[in-house]
Amino acid sequence: MSSVLVLPAVAAIALGLFGGVVQRQLRPRAAVLILTTLALSVTAAVVAALGLLAIGYLAQVPWIAAYAGWCRSLARAHDAVPTWAGLAALCALVLMAAAVAWRVRRWRRTIAALAHDGPLDVLPTTEPMAFVVPGRPGHIAVSSGLLHLLSAPERRVLFAHEGSHLRHRHHRYVAATDLATVAVPMLRPLRAHLRFATERWADEDAAAAVGDRQLVARAIARAALATTAVSPAVLSLAQHGVAARVEALLDDRPPSHAVEWTLLAFVVALVGGAVSSTVQLHHLLAFAVHVCRL
Amino acid sequence: MAERRGMGALEAEVLGHLWAMGRPASPGDVRDAMGAELAYSTLMTILVRLWKKGLVDRERRGRAFVYRPLVSEAELTASRMRATLDGTGDREAALSQFVGTLNKREERLLRRILGGPGAST
Numbered sequence: 001m002s003s004v005l006v007l008p009a010v011a012a013i014a015l016g017l018f019g020g021v022v023q024r025q026l027r028p029r030a031a032v033l034i035l036t037t038l039a040l041s042v043t044a045a046v047v048a049a050l051g052l053l054a055i056g057y058l059a060q061v062p063w064i065a066a067y068a069g070w071c072r073s074l075a076r077a078h079d080a081v082p083t084w085a086g087l088a089a090l091c092a093l094v095l096m097a098a099a100v101a102w103r104v105r106r107w108r109r110t111i112a113a114l115a116h117d118g119p120l121d122v123l124p125t126t127e128p129m130a131f132v133v134p135g136r137p138g139h140i141a142v143s144s145g146l147l148h149l150l151s152a153p154e155r156r157v158l159f160a161h162e163g164s165h166l167r168h169r170h171h172r173y174v175a176a177t178d179l180a181t182v183a184v185p186m187l188r189p190l191r192a193h194l195r196f197a198t199e200r201w202a203d204e205d206a207a208a209a210v211g212d213r214q215l216v217a218r219a220i221a222r223a224a225l226a227t228t229a230v231s232p233a234v235l236s237l238a239q240h241g242v243a244a245r246v247e248a249l250l251d252d253r254p255p256s257h258a259v260e261w262t263l264l265a266f267v268v269a270l271v272g273g274a275v276s277s278t279v280q281l282h283h284l285l286a287f288a289v290h291v292c293r294l
Numbered sequence: 295m296a297e298r299r300g301m302g303a304l305e306a307e308v309l310g311h312l313w314a315m316g317r318p319a320s321p322g323d324v325r326d327a328m329g330a331e332l333a334y335s336t337l338m339t340i341l342v343r344l345w346k347k348g349l350v351d352r353e354r355r356g357r358a359f360v361y362r363p364l365v366s367e368a369e370l371t372a373s374r375m376r377a378t379l380d381g382t383g384d385r386e387a388a389l390s391q392f393v394g395t396l397n398k399r400e401e402r403l404l405r406r407i408l409g410g411p412g413a414s415t
Contacts, residue, residue: 119305142310156327163302
């Protein structure tokens with residue numbers, strides 16, 4: 001019975017390993033949608049498999065079965081779940097729920113601290129920074145340092161970029177994938193890929209809005225270099241792929257269709273596998289309800 | 295264009311240009327900064343909306359109005375400071391940023407694209 005975990009686990013590991021390929025080979029918008037879908041379906045499959053083990057185990061415990069009105073025939077109908085597997089699955093589910101709740105709480109706090117009334121919040125700092133604060137309707141936050149650093153055309157790039165994040169609600173994809181990786185640590189490499197893909201999406205929107213890819217590349221490069229100058233301490237800490245974004249803007253060869261279709265087939269297979277293992281849980285629950293009410 | 299880009303983002307952009315100009319600006323000045331594809335009537339609509347919301351002040355200069363932003367720099371409370379400047383990941387987790395940090399190789403590459411260390415527009 002523990003074998004129910006194999007397929008979702010393989011899917012999670014495969015996605016963690018090959019998520020980068022999806023991101024590199026697809027147009028940014030497609031990459032964001034597909035990576036988010038994959039992350040959520042694999043997470044659902046893992047949760048379903050763990051739930052199957054946990055319920056299977058709980059159904060064997062006599063007093064729980066009696067209390068819930070379950071019948072023992074259900075447990076006998078399936079292979080018995082070893083105690084260690086059942087308990088481990090229960091623990092994993094509790095830990096996942098706690099990690100997700102903790103992450104949501106931290107977001108809420110950050111976003112509440114940045115609340116602002118109006119479409120633009122000018123942050124009184126010389127460090128060049130700009131970001132979108134999600135909400136209804138949400139707003140753009142830009143440091144006065146960045147506003148003064150950029151030329152007027154570069155400011156148009158900045159606002160077209162941030163406006164794209166705001167309009168397409170990119171934070172939802174980022175949040176969904178983030179929660180998936182918090183729940184299923186094997187998916188963790190996906191976070192950076194998805195974040196990069198949302199930035200590329202906004203870059204392409206900005207390029208379309210100002211009609212000049214070079215200008216977008218220059219604006220990003222200038223802002224990034226100024227950021228480095230202000231905070232050298234974080235130089236080697238993180239790679240957000242700024243250089244890769246700039247290179248992508250300067251070299252705009254469209255991805256090949258053959259690769260896109262192959263990837264799409266891979267994605268359909270993965271989602272199909274994930275969904276079918278989720279369906280198993282659904283069947284078990286339906287089975288339990290029918291058999292035990294007789 | 296207004297519909298495609300969203301009114302909120304356009305309002306933010308107009309405010310941003312006004313803010314960066316640092317002096318009372320005419321609609322023509324703002325339009326120069328925003329590029330010619332923005333219709334003059336759209337720009338006027340945005341400026342009037344911003345004025346009605348109390349986000350810009352305007353005064354008559356000659357036959358037209360000039361506008362300046364009434365952006366009150368929100369005071370940096372401790373929690374706000376942390377949320378804004380925190381590099382530990384909370385901000386990164388919750389928000390999309392324009393740029394992140396660079397490593398040495400990326401820095402060299404970007405400097406080359408901009409045309410040397412002292413390059414500026």
